[in-house]
Amino acid sequence: MSESKIIRVAALVLSDSEGRVLTVRKQGTSRFMQPGGKPEPGENPAETALREVHEEVGLQLQPEQLIPMGEFSAPAANEPDHTVVCHNFRVTFDAVADDLLGQLRPAAEIAEIRWIPLEQLRPAEDVAPLLSEQVAPWLRAERSRAARQQLLGQLGAQLPVVAAPMAGGPSTPELVIAAAQAGALGFLAAGYRSPEQLAQQIQAVRQQTSLFGVNLFAPHPVPVDREEFTSYAEQLTDWAQRYESLTGTEEDDQVKLPEPREDDDAWAAKVQLLVENPPPVVSFTFGLAPAQDIRRLQQAGALTVQTVTSVDEALAATEAGVDGLIVQSHEAGGHSGTWSPQEWSPQMPSTQPGLFQLLSQVRAATDLPLWGAGGIGTAEQVKDLLHTGAEAAVVGTVLLRSDESGTQPAHQQALTQLHRETVVTTAFSGRPARALVNDFTERFTASAPLGFPAVHYLTSPMRQAAAAAGDPEGLNLWAGTGWRHARPGPAAEILRDLSGQLSL
């Protein structure tokens, strides 16, 4: 959990994750209802709460002006000193009042809220008119903004763009730190890394910022068919030999085709690491994270975000209790987060909804905060995505050429070759992923089997050899459809430009 922060409040409304008012706290009163608790017969807690707030600060508020907040986590009834200990809360009225009074900024993640009577902030006669005249219109104007802010605001981000996790090298601690310096959330990519390597990366980021997330491959095995694997391995033999001449490898250290290797990317060890040392947010891809692991991470103090690629996945993830969704369309670079790769076919992307359509569909199906991912390359697209109901845009490909990314030079070079196109292929990893077309995808997309991570491990030595030889034709050149917008420069600048004039 992040460090405690004490903020002074004028009136505090706490509601549960479904927006039900649990308590209203203001000077001299203490109402508290346990989550799941029943109101007194005939009492509508939301209405009572609103009336009390109205009486206290003179604000005319409608129920929908209460912004849904986090989950109440600590017993606080009957405390004599008006101290409430809670976490993951968003605070509405106090944030407004503090801002206007030039007091404290609202905490992103509030560990402790200490009640200080209104009079101690300012003489009461100054505050009430200030609140009623200036705060109410401001609050109304902030409503749509606040709706987008539900997750990122809690995390302390200021920009409505998120630097995507990009496993295999592009995501570095430097990239995540650069994003944070711009006010954007960035993700470390735990995929393919050992828990020890992940721990080191987290430590490196923590030394510079507390605004970051960690992305995990959820266990969702796609076992390879043994015959298909062998047949594919044979097809690749010729290709593998290509690098013997390019890299000058000798007969006995030539690129070897391995046996099928299946694993779950050390899921349990990585979850344990994150439970013991929770980052502010953990995201999952490739499958729904087990509910008990979602719960453990939340209890440790992390927010959880699940990647979904369809309405059905969004509904299941909502049901499982995650805090937000990354809605990823087929336009996205790299692996699709689909939970059913076996339903994938090379023709499929053309029949899939684009990001904006998918996001609208998911928006209609769940109230969770949504981050949209897939093909975003311009500030105009980010703005449109927010208008479609997203809290933020998740961008990967546009950062691949940034100064802080660890993208292979040959990959970066290929991203400047504007004649290329993208294709969704299982050829490199046995999972559908969008990449720039190259010799490898042309030759193997049609015949590559499904099977992750076995096919990933099968092609891994060849891809390493291609990287060493600086040969883009043998590399997995992950890229989303917006890849022509990828440009060199500081990641912070790219993220700021994508945000345009928008902030959270």
Ligand SMILES: Cc1cc2nc3c(=O)[nH]c(=O)nc-3n(C[C@H](O)[C@H](O)[C@H](O)COP(=O)(O)O)c2cc1C
């Ligand atoms: C090189 C690369 C690696 C990626 N690796 C991961 C990953 O490890 N985990 C994940 O959840 N998504 C991964 N993605 C997908 C991104 O998180 C994100 O959904 C995608 O980049 C958004 O689309 P865009 O690339 O068109 O911006 C990767 C994307 C790229 C381009």
